[in-house]
Amino acid sequence: MIYELLYPLSTKFGWASSFNVLRYTPFRAIMATLTAMLLCFILAPWFIRTLQTKQIGQVVRDEGPESHKIKAGTPTMGGALILLAVLVPTALWADVQNVFVVATAAVTAGYGLIGYIDDRLKIQGSNSRGLPGRYKLLGQTLIGGAAIGYLYLGSARVPSNWVDIRTRLSVPFLAFEKHPIDLPLWLYVVFAVFVVVATSNAVNLTDGLDGLAIGPVMINAGTYMVWAYIAGSVLFGRPLAGYLDIAGIPEMAELSVFGAAVIGAGIGFLWYNTYPAQVFMGDVGSLSLGGGLGMLAVLTKNELLSVLLGGVFVLEAVSVITQVVSFKLFGKRVFLMAPIHHHFEKKGWPEPRIIVRFWIVSILLALLALSSLKLR
Numbered sequence: 001m002i003y004e005l006l007y008p009l010s011t012k013f014g015w016a017s018s019f020n021v022l023r024y025t026p027f028r029a030i031m032a033t034l035t036a037m038l039l040c041f042i043l044a045p046w047f048i049r050t051l052q053t054k055q056i057g058q059v060v061r062d063e064g065p066e067s068h069k070i071k072a073g074t075p076t077m078g079g080a081l082i083l084l085a086v087l088v089p090t091a092l093w094a095d096v097q098n099v100f101v102v103a104t105a106a107v108t109a110g111y112g113l114i115g116y117i118d119d120r121l122k123i124q125g126s127n128s129r130g131l132p133g134r135y136k137l138l139g140q141t142l143i144g145g146a147a148i149g150y151l152y153l154g155s156a157r158v159p160s161n162w163v164d165i166r167t168r169l170s171v172p173f174l175a176f177e178k179h180p181i182d183l184p185l186w187l188y189v190v191f192a193v194f195v196v197v198a199t200s201n202a203v204n205l206t207d208g209l210d211g212l213a214i215g216p217v218m219i220n221a222g223t224y225m226v227w228a229y230i231a232g233s234v235l236f237g238r239p240l241a242g243y244l245d246i247a248g249i250p251e252m253a254e255l256s257v258f259g260a261a262v263i264g265a266g267i268g269f270l271w272y273n274t275y276p277a278q279v280f281m282g283d284v285g286s287l288s289l290g291g292g293l294g295m296l297a298v299l300t301k302n303e304l305l306s307v308l309l310g311g312v313f314v315l316e317a318v319s320v321i322t323q324v325v326s327f328k329l330f331g332k333r334v335f336l337m338a339p340i341h342h343h344f345e346k347k348g349w350p351e352p353r354i355i356v357r358f359w360i361v362s363i364l365l366a367l368l369a370l371s372s373l374k375l376r
Contacts, residue, residue, distance in 0.1 A: 002092050025253045028093040032257045033264035035089040040268020048279050051075035077119045079285015083112040085265035094257035099157045101254050103147045104295040110143035111200055112288030119282040144196040152189050162249045172305045172372040195303050196294030202313035203290030205339045210277035212355045216312045216362035217289050218266035223366045224296035225259030228252050247301045275352050309369040312362045
């Protein structure tokens with residue numbers, strides 16, 4: 001919005017020449033980060049007090065670790081603040097006419113609404129079940145499908161050079177061709193929706209310890225931010241994407257502003273969510289952030305690489321699936337408790353140790369993912 005309103009003035013009026021800085025994506029990404037951080041820092045104390053006043057507190061599962069009983073009643077639904085701190089800076093500093101930004105923000109907001117309904121049902125019903133899983137999946141699929149369908153089937157504003165690669169998949173660390181797998185349009189749309197829904201639910205499963213999910217979310221968002229910026233950058237008159245053998249879509253650079261807003265909101269929220277947490281993000285935060293990351297993976301053409309980059313989320317989801325399948329088929333549990341972060345709790349690891357080690361793993365995976373920039 002600021003970009004749309006002020007940047008055109010820089011070419012019309014001499015006194016507005018300083019607004020020319022808005023044409024630079026890194027400047028707007030930095031401002032989005034700072035704006036998101038400030039929103040969290042300023043609003044969080046009031047937000048937490050309001051949650052406490054309205055008795056909107058965490059409902060702990062009966063079968064959860066004993067150490068979590070003390071967390072019952074801690075204000076939850078802090079993800080609503082994250083959502084605000086992501087969407088407002090994105091609207092202020094990104095190009096709001098950019099179809100990639102609009103679709104990503106829409107999915108983030110829509111998944112946040114699903115998470116809000118889920119959290120409210122948990123609180124009102126004083127149980128940890130909330131919205132039935134089939135309804136959550138249905139809502140996620142419809143919202144993700146609408147956004148992906150708009151981009152792939154109904155939008156005339158999609159860049160023409162993006163159309164050429166939109167249904168193609170790149171295979172990380174294989175250098176023989178940029179995007180060797182070309183799927184039929186209908187199959188790719190189904191696959192893309194699956195990536196978005198799966199990422200959202202994987203982040204949701206990871207959100208079980210103080211600050212555990214928000215760390216990898218910021219790391220993933222930062223990696224996609226770099227990718228999006230490179231995709232739209234020109235260095236010494238040559239597209240940087242061409243040099244690094246990735247999809248070069250100038251319009252994709254605007255997604256780096258969204259990624260920067262996620263980082264800023266994450267930092268601001270982590271100030272209050274770090275162990276011992278003063279507030280939890282709830283499903284309104286984890287589902288929306290996961291949906292946003294899923295859209296970034298699809299739109300930056302990193303659908304397969306997202307399995308590596310989001311390895312912490314994948315591990316959490318796989319541990320739950322493995323536990324359920326093993327128990328139903330063989331009557332045995334593979335882990336002491338799933339998701340896997342609870343397994344380590346049961347083994348006696350202190351909560352901060354689990355959190356920091358998962359962050360470290362996420363950083364290593366992000367570096368490994370970035371190393372594939374030239375290896376493809």
